[in-house]
Amino acid sequence: MTEQRTDYDSPWKEVIEAYFPQFLEFFFPLAYDAIDWTRPYEFLDNELQQLEPDAEIGKCLVDKVAKVWLLDGEEVWVLVHVEVQGRYDIEFAKRMYTYNYRLFDRHEKRVISLAVLADDRENWRPDRYGYELAGCRVSLEFPIAKLLDYEAQWETLEQTTNPFGMVVMAHLRTKATPQNPESRLQWKLNLVRRLYDRGYSREDVVQLFRFIDWIMVLPQELASSFKQVARSYEEASRMRYVTSIERLAKEEGIVETSRENAIEILETRFGYVPSSIVEAINGIDRVSVLKRLLKIAIVIGSLAEFQKVLDEMPSAE
Known part of the structure; x- marks a missing residue:
């Protein structure tokens, strides 16, 4: 059984934006405690394109930049980096350093750099990154x-009301x-069932x-x-919380159209498209x-x- 392609970066980007204070509270409590959450925060994602305009196509990372206010009234920037594909990267610390000083240089605002590592290397x-010379x-x-x-804190994940317990x-x-x-199906159903048992709001x-x-x-x-099972959970709860079931059906049509559009563009530009490319595109469902x-x-x-881009896509994407 081959691994199902998983889009890690888009879900993480969305959930961090939806629950930014809870994200910091869960993973980085020192940063959370330093921020004045009575004042609005603002995401500045356009800054990322200016930091590294020639970033590698298809590289799957989650980078978020947010402008926040500290309790002492200072405006600072929070740079969040999530290594969502979980791969060892020898340049990781250097990239954290580079992004930090580029943000500081461009805006003369202090920067809080934070990283979530999802790799499998214990x-x-x-x-840290640094060097010394002369x-x-x-x-x-x-x-x-x-x-x-x-993994060693699974019971804590099950008990916490912070949304990132469920995310992790x-x-x-x-x-x-x-x-x-x-096994993934059983875990997926288990987690969805927990959504109803935990008393989350409809939006959550x-x-x-x-x-x-x-x-x-x-x-x-x-x-x-x-x-089918998820729909039965909805019916048992007597409230239609999860409109995502209907979204799934709609997305199936969008996926098919998206595949056709990509192949049609290639045919229009290059004529004959090899079957290897067609099969690879048709195997993607995100x-x-x-x-x-x-x-x-x-x-x-x-x-x-284009074939090289497909070949270099992470197998978990």
Whole structure:
């Protein structure tokens, strides 16, 4: 059984935006306690494109920049980096340092750099970058949250009312079941059932269901079973919280259209499209990935380059 492609970056971006204070409270309480949450915060994602305009196409990271106010009245910027694909990256600490000083240089605002690591290497915990030369020393130390550590805190994840308890459980069980779709189905149903048992608000149920459904990808036959059971949970709760079931049906049509659009663009630009590319595109079932491929198809220089993009896509995407 091959691993189901999972879009990690889009769900994480969405859930961080939806629950930014809870994100910091869960992973980085020192940063949370320093911020004045009575004042509005603002995401500044356009800054990321200016920090690294030539970023590698298809590289799956979650970077968020937010402008916040400290309790002492100072305006600072929070740079959040989530290594969502969970791969060892020797340049990770250097990139954290580079983003930090570029933000400071551009805006002369102090920057809080934070990192969430979702890799599978127990001992890989980069939390600083620096160098010393001829008596000159520069360095950056930054807090990290290692998702692997939460496996030993599973009971705490189950008990917390912070939405990121549910987010971390879904992420860990997705990473643990790449070739066991039956097990993933049972965990997915278990987590959805918890949404109803925890007494979340309607908005929280919808948002967290969306994350769980989005990240825990299932084969088509098991996805149908999931829909049926999830719908029975809704009926048992006597409230139609999870409008995402209807969204799933609608998304199936969007996926098919997105595949056709990407292939049609390639045919229009290059004529014959090899079956290897067609099969690869038809094997992708996440709208966000297909949208990115469509944009690439419009500007890519050749079919060989497009095939390279497909080959270099993380298998978990």
